[in-house]
Amino acid sequence: MYRWIFDYGLVHTNPEFAHEFAIRAIQLAGSNPITRGALSLVFDREDTSTPAGETFLPRRLKGRLGLAAGMDKDARAIEGLAAMGFGFIEIGTITPRPQPGNDRPRLWRLVESREIRNRMGFNNEGVEAAKQRLIRLRSTPAGRSVVVGANIGKNKVTPNEDAALDYEICARELAPFVDFLVINVSSPNTPGLRSLQSVQTLKPIAEATLKAGRAAARRDIPVFVKIAPDLADEDVLEVAQMARELELAGVVAVNTTINHTLGQGGISGPRLKKRGLEVVTLLRESLSPSQTIIAVGGIETPADAIEYLEAGADLLEGLTAFVYDGPAWPGKINRAVAKYLAK
Numbered sequence: 001m002y003r004w005i006f007d008y009g010l011v012h013t014n015p016e017f018a019h020e021f022a023i024r025a026i027q028l029a030g031s032n033p034i035t036r037g038a039l040s041l042v043f044d045r046e047d048t049s050t051p052a053g054e055t056f057l058p059r060r061l062k063g064r065l066g067l068a069a070g071m072d073k074d075a076r077a078i079e080g081l082a083a084m085g086f087g088f089i090e091i092g093t094i095t096p097r098p099q100p101g102n103d104r105p106r107l108w109r110l111v112e113s114r115e116i117r118n119r120m121g122f123n124n125e126g127v128e129a130a131k132q133r134l135i136r137l138r139s140t141p142a143g144r145s146v147v148v149g150a151n152i153g154k155n156k157v158t159p160n161e162d163a164a165l166d167y168e169i170c171a172r173e174l175a176p177f178v179d180f181l182v183i184n185v186s187s188p189n190t191p192g193l194r195s196l197q198s199v200q201t202l203k204p205i206a207e208a209t210l211k212a213g214r215a216a217a218r219r220d221i222p223v224f225v226k227i228a229p230d231l232a233d234e235d236v237l238e239v240a241q242m243a244r245e246l247e248l249a250g251v252v253a254v255n256t257t258i259n260h261t262l263g264q265g266g267i268s269g270p271r272l273k274k275r276g277l278e279v280v281t282l283l284r285e286s287l288s289p290s291q292t293i294i295a296v297g298g299i300e301t302p303a304d305a306i307e308y309l310e311a312g313a314d315l316l317e318g319l320t321a322f323v324y325d326g327p328a329w330p331g332k333i334n335r336a337v338a339k340y341l342a343k
Helices: 002-008 015-030 033-043 078-083 127-137 160-177 193-197 199-217 233-246 270-286 302-311 320-325 329-342
Strands: 065-067 089-094 107-110 115-118 148-152 180-184 223-227 250-253 266-268 292-296 315-318
Touching (some): 002 320, 015 033, 015 107, 065 089, 115 320, 127 148, 127 160, 148 160, 160 180, 160 193, 160 199, 180 199, 193 199, 199 223, 223 233, 233 250, 233 270, 250 270, 266 270, 302 315, 302 329, 320 329
Parallel strands (some): 148 180, 180 223, 223 250, 250 292, 292 315
Antiparallel strands (some): 107 115
């Protein structure tokens, strides 16, 4: 049914309008226990939870596949998304101050290749708005049951030399209400942001995030760094070495790619898988066995998910395939992964 709706309806709508409509609809469905239960009954009907004691994140997960950042930028639809079968939800990217993002148009469907190009530019309502929604979420048993991570970034107007303060602010405000933090220095849509991936500039950002997050949460909150697929192998290895030195929880690999000729912005979807697998393999060889790799990029089918796990990923995230395949997709992937791991 969703494929028919997408092919004959959604594909002809403005992508950003469709995204906003979807978030509003999922938010509404997730806000009511009856409709939320109906979503779970239809899309999350089997137990795909990770085994007791298997804690890649501080809490047991509903499944190895979570939602990647970029869908729910402002923590508006967490409960509805979880009810669709995602094992965990990564919100954001969130910046200290609200910002409108880049000028429109800034989101395109590449239907033939089942990909998305975006140059959104961290459009979000700011850390305070996200914090207030998370407080409301955590005030209920259902809301507390969802594993939530926050992807954090810097405002466009913040100079790179002051970037660490922006990450510190977001970590301090959000850490008490989320299960993990992800440092985003790999989006191609904020000028100069990717230059922060060099270890010399990334290390003080990671240190500030760790310190602020732990102090605010009063616990050892997991902190990840998200890297681009366009990094050279030696740069990936340097990030891995830094992650080991600082005892980060792990790495999220990979963000969108700018290795294309379609204009500004990054592309997500199938073309990321080859490089994503290479980066995950490099990371697994370089990180401590106790550090977690969250793989994202080009996961469409159960076979894609399993290929990432076999390359060394511990957890998975997706978004683009969710757009093309609809609400049944996360449950399908998590069920297949659970069966594979149970063999």
